[in-house]
Amino acid sequence: MSEACSEPAGAIKAIDKHSVHQICSGQVVLTLSTAVKELVENSIDAGATNVDVRLKECGTELVEVSDNGKGVEEANFEGLTLKHHTSKLKDFSDLIRVETFGFRGEALSSLCALSVLSVVTCHESSQVGTKLVFDHKGHLVQQSPHPRQQGTTVSLQQLFYTLPVRHKEFQRNIKKEYAKMIHVLQSYCVVSTGVRITCSNQNGQGKRSTVLSTSGSQSMRDNIGAIFGPKQLQSLLPFQQVSPAEHVIEEYGLKDADLPQELFYMTGFVSRGDHGVGRSATDRQFFFINNRPCDPLKVTKLVNEVYHMYNRHQYPFVALNIAVAYECVDVNVTPDKRQIFLQEEKLLLAILKTSLINMYEDGVNKISLNYTPIHRTSKHRHLACISVYKISKSSLNLAGLKAAFSSHHSSNSGNKSSVAKVANSGPTQKTLQSFFKDPVKPSPSSPLKPVSDQTKQEQTEPRTPNEDRAVSPDAKRARTEKPRCPAEHMSNTVDAPVCLQKRTVLLQFSLQELAGKVKRLQDLQKQRADDDLRYRRFRAKINPGENQSAEEELKKEISKDMFKEMEIIGQFNLGFIITKLNCDIFMIDQHASDEKYNFEMLQQHTVLQGQKLIIPQKLHLTAVSENVLLENIEIFRKNGFEFLVNEDAQVMERVKLVSLPTSKNWTFGPADIEELIFMLSDSPGVMCRPSRVRQMFASRACRKSVMIGTALSVGEMKKLLIHMGEINHPWNCPHGRPTMRHLANLDIISQD
CATH class of the missing domain: 3.30.230.10 (Ribosomal Protein S5; domain 2)
Structure with missing residues (x-):
């Protein structure tokens, strides 16, 4: 028995209350959205008709939720932030009919453990408000008079700062956290009829901007319009x-x-x-x-x-x-x-x-379709299609089906029998039928009987339309008859009994020798596997189905500075550059690699020119989308969009479009703006392009790149390799085609 096992097990003890509080609090409030959600729910549960959410630096510095609810009575100050203290449940049976948002008594207690929490409240029975400050355990440490109308304001400063790792992650991903919080808040805005909910954010010393706002309507439809604009309602x-x-x-x-x-x-x-x-x-x-x-x-x-x-x-x-x-x-x-x-x-x-x-x-x-008259020829084609469908559905005859479909291009005749006529005319029909009908031709040495002249005549004679149709009685009868087996034509001597002489032979067998051979075989296989692993880094085959796995291998094994170290062996088929890096041989598509370089250069450096509009155009953006646009307005300018911004205007009316990008035959509009906003919501501040701009750049890059069939000098090939080391994603072209593939490893070839 080992020393570790011989030691007595540690005694089971209760976790101290402080640690329990921190552990549980971290599981109740996970994100900015859950923190805001808990505070907004408390406000609505308190009967508020006006809830105001105010943030600083998207919530990293301050989260404050203010309401005009009933407020907190002085007798409840102590229990306001204690774990599992609530006014909404008296015993467990009350869980059966929970009609409030909150009831667990965990939210404020958890927020105390994760931030600096203070409350300003004024109960409906009080003349003056009170400011309450709590410690991380939820204990009231300071109480002082504070002017306030009826209601409650809860302030959270430095959210998650007591959990250093989560705090750092929170700050790093604050834009995504902020976007998720807005989405959660939107859900309460939609469903909370009769409650006016507003949310605003202030970055640095700048002006506070409204993110979303509802009017307190009793209608869900009005709330949707207030958040997402009239365009969504339509x-x-x-x-x-x-x-x-x-x-x-x-x-x-x-x-x-x-x-x-x-x-x-x-x-x-x-x-x-x-x-x-x-x-x-x-x-x-x-x-x-x-x-x-x-x-x-x-x-x-x-x-x-x-x-x-x-x-x-x-x-x-x-x-x-x-x-x-x-x-x-x-x-x-x-x-x-x-x-x-x-x-x-x-x-x-x-x-x-x-x-x-x-x-x-x-x-x-209810959709009304524009009716256009059908020309006589197209009507006949339509009838032909129906006839073809019936034939293919019923007969399942390949020759008839092929001939019937060819009738579309034969004539404009409206005769109903035209399909059948076409189906039985022409040499192709007879060839296909004879292919399906002919029995297997016997070999010269086969004892099968030759085909009779009458049978040959039946096979070569053209069939009438009635004979060709598979719903006919003759065809049915032919299908029910059993085909004659070739064995029936053979001589009866085949079934004669055969006499075989048996003899016993001793087999030499050694279990020890067999085990030795198996072990030697296993050792050899292991050695080969080890050698294979030592030399083979690239395992994907040159197969369209393995493009993605090939990309992953290249990403892991090749860094961008390796491209300039590659030795050029030559050009293959006037389309591919063959290169060598150490013992690995690669094949590089000269057009795809040059296309990807040109594409990324266009993406990074092209500033699209805008076309001024005669009248500024309203965009009908939501408050959230409007803020994303304002925060990333320089990226929109590089994409050729110019806006007229009025900071003092009403939310959702602050931005108007005054210039649209145009480039030769390509035109862009509000749909491209919405796509850019969607992309920037996930990756704020990152230079991106609408999909249609990418298509335009991909088309231009393709036309200006080295084409397949162009002979290249060693210097030109080397230039293409160096370019691959200068771009962000050199593994495939803008259209998804691979730029390079691994061909072989010289060490493995030499071993074999």
């Missing part, structure tokens, strides 16, 4: 619930007789199914259960699947509130309460699927 359909269809009930394995009636009631809005009115991503999808924002994964998946039946290239805007009896839902699953358990979830999915299909089918039926 593309929405109000959700119309219907009972689940029988085939959908069967699909989900439900029994119609056992289904509870009127268990779910759904309201909200979804995008129309028309192409172009959806979204390029799922960034505007909000789901609620009893007005609580949540992430019902199966519901989300179903909505997108049904939408893709009608618009497969886009995703819908969704704002869907599901009302269900409180005793049929469990919201106490995760600390953030975004995951929810539902009774009769399959019934919900059946109702949702049937309702969405009905809505979109109605929309399809």
Whole structure:
């Protein structure tokens, strides 16, 4: 027994309360969005009709949420930030009918452990407000009078600074954290009717900018318009619930007789199914259960699947509130309460699927199509298509099918028998039929009987249309007859008994010798494998299916400074440069590599020229998108977009488009601006181009690059190699074609 095992096990002891508090707090509040969410929920639970979220430096310096709710009574000051202290539950049975957002008593306590938390509150029964300061354990350390109207303000300074690693990660990814927080806040803005919610941010000493704002309307539709603008409203359909269809009930394995009636009631809005009115991503999808924002994964998946039946290239805007009896839902699953358990979830999915299909089918039926008269010739072609379909469906005759399809190009005749005539004319028809009908030709040594003259005549004679059709009685009878087996033509001597003489032979066998041979074989295989691993770094084959794995190998094994060290062996087939690096031989596509270099140079350095508009154009951006544009306006200018900015104007009206980029036959517009905003939301400050600008640059780069078939000198080939070491991503061209592939390793070749 080892010394480690002989030592007594450590005694099991309780974790100290301070450590427990820090551990649990880090699991309750994970991100900026959860911190803001918890504070906004507290404000709405307090009956606020006005909630104001204020941030500094996107939340890294300060997060402050102010409301006009009931405020906190003085008797509750001490318990306000203590763990598991709440006014919303009296005992466990109250969880069955939770009608408030918060009920766990963890949010403020956790925020105390992760930041510097202070509260200014004024209860409806108090004449003056009070400022409260708490320590990291949630204990009240300072209390002083402070002027304030009725309500509460909670301030968080230096969020996550007590967890150094998370704090550093938080600051590094603050733009993404900020974008996620806005999305979460948007969900509360959509569902909180009768509550005015505003959010603003201040960077440095600059002016405070409004990110989003609602008007406190009693309508979800008005809230959507306030957040996403009137353009979004034009593309929405109000959700119309219907009972689940029988085939959908069967699909989900439900029994119609056992289904509870009127268990779910759904309201909200979804995008129309028309192409172009959806979204390029799922960034505007909000789901609620009893007005609580949540992430019902199966519901989300179903909505997108049904939408893709009608618009497969886009995703819908969704704002869907599901009302269900409180005793049929469990919201106490995760600390953030975004995951929810539902009774009769399959019934919900059946109702949702049937309702969405009905809505979109109605929309399809109401679309008015522009009618254009069909020319006489095209009408005949249409009839020919129908006839061809019938023939191919019924006969499954390859020759007839081929000949029938060739009738499209034969004549404009409207005769119904034209298809059949074409199907039975021409040498190709007879050749194909004879191919399918001819029996196997016997070899000279075969005992099969020769084909009779009558059979030959039947094979070479052209068939009539009636004979060619596979629904005919003769064809049926022919199919039911069994083909004659070649063995029937053979002589009866084949079945004569054969006498075989048996003899016994002793087999020399040694188990020890066999084990030795197996061991030697295993050692040899291991040695070969070790040699292979020592020399082979590149394993992907030159095969389109392995392009991605080849790219990964090259990224790992080749650094950009290696390109100038490569030795040029020569040019192959006037299209590929063969190079050697140490013992590895590579093949480089001269056109693809030059194209990628030219493309990246255009991407980095081209400033598109703008065309001035006669009248400045409104963009109808959301407040969030407007802020992204203003923060990255220099990137938009490099892409040829110029804007008129009025900081004093109303939110969503501060920016107007005054100049659009144009380049020869390429024109751009607001759709490209929206795409740029979407890209910059994920990667703020990073120079990027709209997809159509990339297409234009790719087209230009292709035309100015070295073409396949061009003979190159050693100096020209070396220049292309050096260029590959100067670009960001040298492994494939703008159109996705590989620029280089590994051919062979000389060490392995010499071994073999």
